[in-house]
Amino acid sequence: MGCAISGLAAKADFGEKNTEDAAALRPSEDQIQMIKDSWRVIRDDIAKVGIIMFVRLFETHPECKDVFFLFRDVQDLERLRTSRELRAHGLRVMSFIEKSVARLDQLERLEVLALELGKSHYHYNAPPKYYSYVGAEFISAVQPILKEQWTAELEEAWKTMFHYVTSLMKRGYKEESARQHHLTVSPKDRPEKRNTAL
Ligand code: HEM
Numbered sequence: 001m002g003c004a005i006s007g008l009a010a011k012a013d014f015g016e017k018n019t020e021d022a023a024a025l026r027p028s029e030d031q032i033q034m035i036k037d038s039w040r041v042i043r044d045d046i047a048k049v050g051i052i053m054f055v056r057l058f059e060t061h062p063e064c065k066d067v068f069f070l071f072r073d074v075q076d077l078e079r080l081r082t083s084r085e086l087r088a089h090g091l092r093v094m095s096f097i098e099k100s101v102a103r104l105d106q107l108e109r110l111e112v113l114a115l116e117l118g119k120s121h122y123h124y125n126a127p128p129k130y131y132s133y134v135g136a137e138f139i140s141a142v143q144p145i146l147k148e149q150w151t152a153e154l155e156e157a158w159k160t161m162f163h164y165v166t167s168l169m170k171r172g173y174k175e176e177s178a179r180q181h182h183l184t185v186s187p188k189d190r191p192e193k194r195n196t197a198l
Contacts, residue, residue: 025164031157032104038154039101042142046098050090052141053134055080061133067126097138100165114165118172122180128170135162 027035042049055077058065066072070085080086096117103110118128139158143150 025160025167026107027104027157027160027164031153031160034154034157035101035104035161038142038146038149038158039098041146041149043098045145046094047087047091049138049141049145050094051081051087053093053137054086054090056137056140057133060137061130064130064133067124067130093134100161104161110165111168114168115172115175118169118174119176121169122173122176128166128173131166131169132163135159135166138162 058071058077058080065074068089071080071083074080074083096113099113100110103113121128121131135158139155142158143155146154
């Protein structure tokens with residue numbers, strides 16, 4: 001099966017690219033089915049995956065740690081593996097992934113959710129350039145769980161889903177950033193309003 005745009009989606013990777021048109025990045029029907037099947041296996045280990053994912057993110061991209069008030073001063077990443085806070089954070093992110101998987105049949109609802117998440121990340125000071133790192137770390141963390149069930153097609157499907165969600169988050173972040181900028185522009189810098197009553 002697969003939708004008409006699945007060829008585009010299949011080329012998703014985690015590099016920076018034009019992410020404006022999220023609709024063009026939607027996973028295909030086949031990819032959605034693969035993601036759902038593998039999620040049934042992954043979800044038994046969500047707490048573990050959440051921790052591995054973030055410890056690896058901090059190892060490979062230490063600059064991401066600075067965004068987290070609680071973790072920015074922790075030098076020994078091994079200590080983070082047992083941190084209750086990192087476990088809680090990892091679970092929040094994994095719960096979002098769970099919700100996303102559940103909404104793959106209602107992509108309009110997933111789009112609203114991911115846009116809102118991007119907007120909240122503006123307030124967390126977590127900039128879009130970091131979002132694409134998360135999918136790669138998720139894949140490294142779940143691959144050993146799925147063992148021989150892991151295939152190149154499944155990897156492409158998860159990459160597509162992360163690319164799709166993070167593109168929407170980026171859009172949400174940008175929208176919120178523009179909104180906040182608009183709110184803080186001083187009245188003297190705003191375009192003059194004509195007094196049509198004269
Ligand atoms: C696929 C990418 C990501 C997803 C799905 C994601 C998801 C989430 C979720 C679900 C929350 C809980 C709060 C809420 O719902 O608003 C959250 C909070 C947060 N995220 Fe992300 N996130 C992602 C990437 C990142 C990255 C790359 C950073 C920083 C480099 C980051 C920094 C934060 C911070 C600082 C918070 C608030 C503190 C907390 O809740 O523990 N996020 N994120």
